[in-house]
Amino acid sequence: MKLKKGVSTIVTVGVVVAAVIIVAGAFYLVPGLAPGSNTTTTATATATATATSTVISTGTVTSTVTTQKSTAPPTPHSMAVVLGGDETDLGFNYVAIQAADLIAQQYGWNVSITRDVQYSQQGSVITSLAQSGKYDLVWVVGNQFIGTTEAIANQSYKAGLKTYFAQTPSYWQKLTPNIVLLDQSFQVTGYYEAGVLAAKMTQTGSIGFIIGQWYPSQSMEFYAFVAGVNATNPSVKVYCTVAGTWSDATLGLQIAKTMIQNDHTDIIAQVADATGRGAFTAAQLYNATVPGTGAQVHVSVIGTVADQASLAPNNVMTSVLMNTTAFITAVVQHIDAGTWSQIGGQDLFMNLGSLSSYHNYSAVSSYTPYGIPASVQTYVSNIVAQVNAGTIKVQQEVTQNPPSGPV
Amino acid sequence: MVDLLTSILQASLPLSMPILFAAVGEVYAERAGVLNMGVEGIMTLAAFVSLWTTFLTGSYLLGALAAVAAGIALGLLHSLACVKIGVNQLIVGLLVYTIGGGIADFAYRHVTATTLPIITPLPNLDVPYLTGIPYIGPMIFQQNVLVYLSFATAVVMGLILYKTTWGLKVRSVGENPEAADAAGINVNLTRHLCVLIGGALAGLGGAAIILGYLGLYNTGDTVVAGRGWIAIVVVIFARWSPYRAILGAWIFGFGYSVAATLIGSGGGFSALTGNPYFLLMLPYVFALVVILIFHRGTKPPSSLTVPYKRR
Numbered sequence: 001m002k003l004k005k006g007v008s009t010i011v012t013v014g015v016v017v018a019a020v021i022i023v024a025g026a027f028y029l030v031p032g033l034a035p036g037s038n039t040t041t042t043a044t045a046t047a048t049a050t051a052t053s054t055v056i057s058t059g060t061v062t063s064t065v066t067t068q069k070s071t072a073p074p075t076p077h078s079m080a081v082v083l084g085g086d087e088t089d090l091g092f093n094y095v096a097i098q099a100a101d102l103i104a105q106q107y108g109w110n111v112s113i114t115r116d117v118q119y120s121q122q123g124s125v126i127t128s129l130a131q132s133g134k135y136d137l138v139w140v141v142g143n144q145f146i147g148t149t150e151a152i153a154n155q156s157y158k159a160g161l162k163t164y165f166a167q168t169p170s171y172w173q174k175l176t177p178n179i180v181l182l183d184q185s186f187q188v189t190g191y192y193e194a195g196v197l198a199a200k201m202t203q204t205g206s207i208g209f210i211i212g213q214w215y216p217s218q219s220m221e222f223y224a225f226v227a228g229v230n231a232t233n234p235s236v237k238v239y240c241t242v243a244g245t246w247s248d249a250t251l252g253l254q255i256a257k258t259m260i261q262n263d264h265t266d267i268i269a270q271v272a273d274a275t276g277r278g279a280f281t282a283a284q285l286y287n288a289t290v291p292g293t294g295a296q297v298h299v300s301v302i303g304t305v306a307d308q309a310s311l312a313p314n315n316v317m318t319s320v321l322m323n324t325t326a327f328i329t330a331v332v333q334h335i336d337a338g339t340w341s342q343i344g345g346q347d348l349f350m351n352l353g354s355l356s357s358y359h360n361y362s363a364v365s366s367y368t369p370y371g372i373p374a375s376v377q378t379y380v381s382n383i384v385a386q387v388n389a390g391t392i393k394v395q396q397e398v399t400q401n402p403p404s405g406p407v
Numbered sequence: 408m409v410d411l412l413t414s415i416l417q418a419s420l421p422l423s424m425p426i427l428f429a430a431v432g433e434v435y436a437e438r439a440g441v442l443n444m445g446v447e448g449i450m451t452l453a454a455f456v457s458l459w460t461t462f463l464t465g466s467y468l469l470g471a472l473a474a475v476a477a478g479i480a481l482g483l484l485h486s487l488a489c490v491k492i493g494v495n496q497l498i499v500g501l502l503v504y505t506i507g508g509g510i511a512d513f514a515y516r517h518v519t520a521t522t523l524p525i526i527t528p529l530p531n532l533d534v535p536y537l538t539g540i541p542y543i544g545p546m547i548f549q550q551n552v553l554v555y556l557s558f559a560t561a562v563v564m565g566l567i568l569y570k571t572t573w574g575l576k577v578r579s580v581g582e583n584p585e586a587a588d589a590a591g592i593n594v595n596l597t598r599h600l601c602v603l604i605g606g607a608l609a610g611l612g613g614a615a616i617i618l619g620y621l622g623l624y625n626t627g628d629t630v631v632a633g634r635g636w637i638a639i640v641v642v643i644f645a646r647w648s649p650y651r652a653i654l655g656a657w658i659f660g661f662g663y664s665v666a667a668t669l670i671g672s673g674g675g676f677s678a679l680t681g682n683p684y685f686l687l688m689l690p691y692v693f694a695l696v697v698i699l700i701f702h703r704g705t706k707p708p709s710s711l712t713v714p715y716k717r718r
Contacts, residue, residue, distance in 0.1 A: 086512075088519050088626050116627075241671055244683030247629040249621055251667050251687075254418055258671030261414060274629035281622050284527060310523045311623065401682075 077136055077336070078110040079103060080129040082122070084142040086115040091273060091305040092322075096141040096168070099325040103332055119144055126152050130163045136335055139166040139328060143215065146170045153179035164340060166331050168324065169217060170347065177344040182327045182352075184217035185396045187305075188224040189387050190320040190353020191269075192394040194302050195228020196383045197318060197355065198267045199236045200376045203297045204290050206406075207238045208265035210255060210279055212246035212272040216398045221271055223397035226407050228383075237406035239263045243275045252278025260286045260299055263406075267317065269302040276304070283315040298370040300361075307356040317361050317372070323352040355384070409542070411672065415664045417546045421620055423660025424557040425450065425612040425631075429638035430645065430652040431561050432608025438568065438647055439601035440581040440710040441489055442496045445503025446609045447628070447635025449481045452507040453613030454631060455515050458624045462524035467618050474614030475607045481507050482606020490598045493714035504635075512626040528622040529553060553619035558653060560608070565649035577601055581708035584715040594715045609635065637690075644698050646705055658697055662690025
């Protein structure tokens with residue numbers, strides 16, 4: 001009897017384990033679910049530090065760097081990329097992976113990408129990569145890593161490690177020579193241009209702007225957008241909503257719906273990661289009402305960081321792109337040329353923001369009555385040229401709190 | 408102000424829909440004596456499966472059925488481990504949560520390498536004549552089919568639990584499995600079935616978020632976003648009754664709707680309350696207040712989390 005029970009238990013456990021393996025493995029075997037090509041290798045997000053824990057001055061990093069000097073990297077030109085998410089975000093992580101792929105292809109670097117690094121693990125993961133001795137550069141992407149990367153770079157520098165660091169974006173000060181930052185103002189010009197376009201295209205005179213949380217970079221982006229709107233049509237109102245979270249798409253949908261129905265916003269810009277995804281659905285489901293006439297108009301969304309047109313092809317007017325490749329290419333070129341000292345220890349101000357293709361908004365037709373007229377496209381192009389030439393200077397405005405009403 | 412209130416009340420129903428599905432399923436599992444902490448993971452996996460299936464086939468029904476199947480599969484994992492083997496239910500539930508979310512994100516990353524699955528959520532249905540009732544009509548009778556299905560499911564499952572012989576068996580298994588066994592009821596089979604029902608309904612809850620509301624998926628538990636955990640709280644608030652789960656789910660849905668609508672209404676309300684973080688607390692504050700008011704008489708099934716082995 002006991003033997004029978006034992007065998008039964010073993011069989012049951014085996015079935016359960018096999019089921020899990022089969023379900024997971026099916027995604028490699030079933031056509032249509034096979035993984036796409038990827039030229040980079042991927043390390044797991046569970047890398048642990050080899051050093052013991054010690055509190056460092058930032059207070060959030062709980063691992064330390066040993067004083068033992070590492071040997072020179074066995075393979076030259078290697079980069080480790082640290083991400084808080086993965087490419088499915090069609091945002092920061094997506095453009096970083098695109099840039100990393102390009103570095104691997106065009107510059108022959110070995111690139112290793114660590115995805116989905118949790119907040120609690122970031123210290124140990126970055127330290128582990130730095131201490132491994134395998135990488136010339138550790139590139140960390142995401143606001144959540146600000147402070148941690150700089151602290152680890154500081155410790156690495158004091159320990160005499162040869163690894164360089166890059167943090168995208170950041171605002172940290174008092175940097176050691178082994179780290180370079182991309183300043184958080186990287187999309188200001190792009191949002192100015194988006195504001196110009198939105199002001200030209202709105203039919204209700206109301207534009208929405210959804211933000212995950214109010215950080216300095218988001219403040220700059222919002223006020224740059226408002227500056228573009230005011231420079232084009234001062235009568236247009238911009239409603240700013242701070243969701244309070246980056247990770248609730250359902251909340252984002254309800255917020256966008258409220259803005260469309262209550263504020264009559266017919267264009268919504270969003271810098272809200274997953275929360276912002278709800279805005280794309282809301283734009284597809286609801287029309288805005290023109291005050292006074294009661295006419296129903298199409299709602300458009302402005303994407304952020306990457307080209308997000310695929311999320312709602314008939315509702316994404318444009319996206320404010322972030323040319324991350326330009327930043328990391330500059331860093332890589334300096335390392336290759338041995339001129340790191342020209343950028344080390346600096347917070348680089350680079351205008352990486354620009355407008356994406358208009359896709360389904362490229363022309364006004366019977367199929368796309370919401371398209372952007374040629375005259376507006378020409379107008380925006382002129383503005384873009386002036387911004388690039390420096391004729392139009394976009395201010396970087398940072399406030400402690402978001403505006404309490406429409407701007 | 409009336410329009411704002413109408414908007415809040417109208418949005419509260421679809422926001423409560425996934426919680427209600429999952430809570431009713433979890434009522435059955437817990438009434439039979441099995442706690443399933445993996446509801447969030449089941450909903451997440453089902454959300455992805457429903458999206459992918461609907462995207463491939465164009466059929467919302469197939470998407471919902473696929474989500475139910477995914478829920479049953481993870482429910483089977485849970486029941487085999489807890490009911491058959493007797494592993495700690497809390498631990499298995501947390502594993503199911505991790506496995507469900509992990510498989511969903513893993514699969515989504517692979518499918519998006521070649522295509523981005525996006526669907527249009529189910530449209531609202533206008534109930535003839537009733538939609539025309541001022542204020543209440545648009546609020547209640549202009550919802551998508553899954554909202555109506557969630558409430559119907561709660562009522563039907565309540566009738567089964569309280570008015571049928573099998574429902575009596577479920578309750579007796581959860582209260583006194585030894586006596587139920589002595590009465591000739593197959594305790595573990597009943598528990599297996601109830602956990603599978605729980606998984607199926609949690610799967611339907613996950614599908615409801617996609618098919619009935621969002622139309623897209625995102626990794627990192629940003630789609631279900633904690634509603635599975637809320638469903639477990641609702642079960643306790645509802646005192647393990649499918650009928651009261653309707654109220655519990657609606658309270659949370661209402662709280663979410665208040666928070667989201669006030670945040671979306673712009674600076675006026677946010678300025679009044681300080682910041683959006685305060686508003687985001689509202690669903691949980693509502694639930695806490697209700698639980699404090701109605702906490703008397705809250706008694707879980709006697710053999711909840713206790714494995715049964717026939718002596």
